[in-house]
Amino acid sequence: MKLKVKIQLSLMMFLEFFIWGGWFVTLGTFLGNNLNASGAEIGMAFSTQSWGAIIAPFIIGLIADRYFNAERILGVLHLAGAFLMYQMYGAEDFATFYPYILGYMILYMPTLALVNSISFKQMKDPAKEFSLVRVFGTIGWILAGLLISFVFFWDSPESREVGMLKNTFLMVAIASVVLGLFSFTLPKTPPGVAKGEKVKIADILGLDALRLLKDKNFLIFFISSIFICIPLAFYYQNANPFLSEIGVNNPTGKMTIGQASEVFFMLLLPYFFKKFGFKKTILAGMVAWTLRYMLFAYGNAGEFAFMLIIGIGLHGICYDFFFVSGQIYTDSKAGEKYKSAAQGLITLATYGIGMLIGFWVAGKITDTYLVAENLHDWKTIWTYPAIFALGVLALFMVFFKNEKIEYKD
Structure with missing residues (x-):
């Protein structure tokens, strides 16, 4: 290039x-x-x-x-x-x-x-x-x-x-x-589909990959991917308002620590994936989800501000170890014929259905624990996504059977 x-x-x-x-x-x-x-x-x-x-x-x-x-x-x-x-x-x-x-x-x-x-x-x-x-x-x-x-x-x-x-x-x-x-x-990047070539709706939405759900392991992963988007939605929707409301200085700037950690853990992922395998990598990501929200629940802008910083810093392992690992797993399970369809299906399930549910749940819970104008019971609010993440972790740990997945870096 x-x-x-x-x-x-x-x-x-x-x-x-x-x-x-x-x-x-x-x-x-x-x-x-x-x-x-x-x-x-x-x-x-x-x-x-x-x-x-x-x-x-x-x-x-x-x-x-x-x-x-x-x-x-x-x-x-x-x-x-x-x-x-x-x-x-x-x-x-x-x-x-x-x-x-x-x-x-x-x-x-x-x-x-x-x-x-x-x-x-x-x-x-x-x-x-x-x-x-x-x-x-x-x-x-x-x-x-x-x-x-x-x-x-x-x-x-x-x-x-x-x-x-x-x-x-x-x-x-x-x-x-x-x-x-x-x-x-x-x-110039011309159209990828030749003129006259038919494009099916099933291809666009990745519906051909639905047959992968016959595999019990992939089904458990698919369901877990949707449910884990509930805790993810809490972070996207509430993290900045939470930090601002409790008086953390420069909250938006501090949240960039999360993106920096994404880069770090992305580099760490190949080693972790090869050494511990797919299931343990995913479980580590879900443990991080639970830990992050408990840190948010009990941290504050004063002497426990370090807990909030650690919680933000865990964003990399939360995202990379679950979602990026999941993309690798999906690619390995799909085979050549359904690679694109499978990735499309997972994207639709997570950023489409999962996040849609997650944002709705996060909004309802946040309203429930509004104790005064612009004042929330954040300890209780953050406990909910911690419990959700713990529940998904238990589901995945019990029902997903360990299998060897090759990682090509």
Whole structure:
């Protein structure tokens, strides 16, 4: 891959995840502080990610793969997204805000697949080259959080009091325009499906992989993947509002520790996978989920602040050891014929169905333990995802039979 192309792809990834990290992390805090949204309404807003994930395969499979170059669709989606993001910046109540965020996530979620497609098309050896490009996405997400906390101070108590968090949407709208225009300069990535070739809905949604559920082990993994998204939704939806409410300084900046830990544990994963096997790797991830939420339940902004930092830092092992390991397991079980279908099915089950349930549950529980205006019983709230994760761990430990899975790094 030429240096110019590598720089282009790296910048594309940087902007793609700068855009996501620049508003999604602080969304719950913004909605609660600026729009006086309830927990259920915040859950609705976050669940737009799930609706986007459910609809995204249709945009990619029925439009992008058949009629237009991927880089052009990427550009159009981000330019349209910039407009919607600006509308979110100006919204003054949740009823006005919700249609814009729903429309935005339906446009944004397909871009995650598009940036991968554009990258893979330019690589001779994606297994070796992709990680070096994708890591710039993580850097973009981290930089967005650092800018919000340590440069603009939009998440400080004083700034939150005067509604400055809405500026995250303006920042992201500008970045979306930049990526939208930049996309048209990216290497050409023509449609992947030949003209006249039929595309089945079952192929798009990965439904052909449903036959894998006949395998008891895969069925247990599939069910566990859906249920573990309930604790994951609690983190996405509540972590930033929680840290802000209890008085942690620069909460958004501190949450970037989670993304840094993703990089570290991603590097550690091959060793752990080879030495301990798939089942123990998954179980380690689920133990981390339980531990993380108990740390959140009993930590505070004072002498036990270190517990919160450790909890954030566990995000890497929580995510990588379960979800990345799960992708490897799915790939090994699917065989050549159903590899793409199986990954599509797992994505639909987790980011679609699982997260949809998770955000709804998190919103309901958060509302239940609202003890005063903008004041929650966080100890009880965080105990719920800890119990959920422990339950999934018990399910997986008892019913999943150990099997050897080859890991190719």
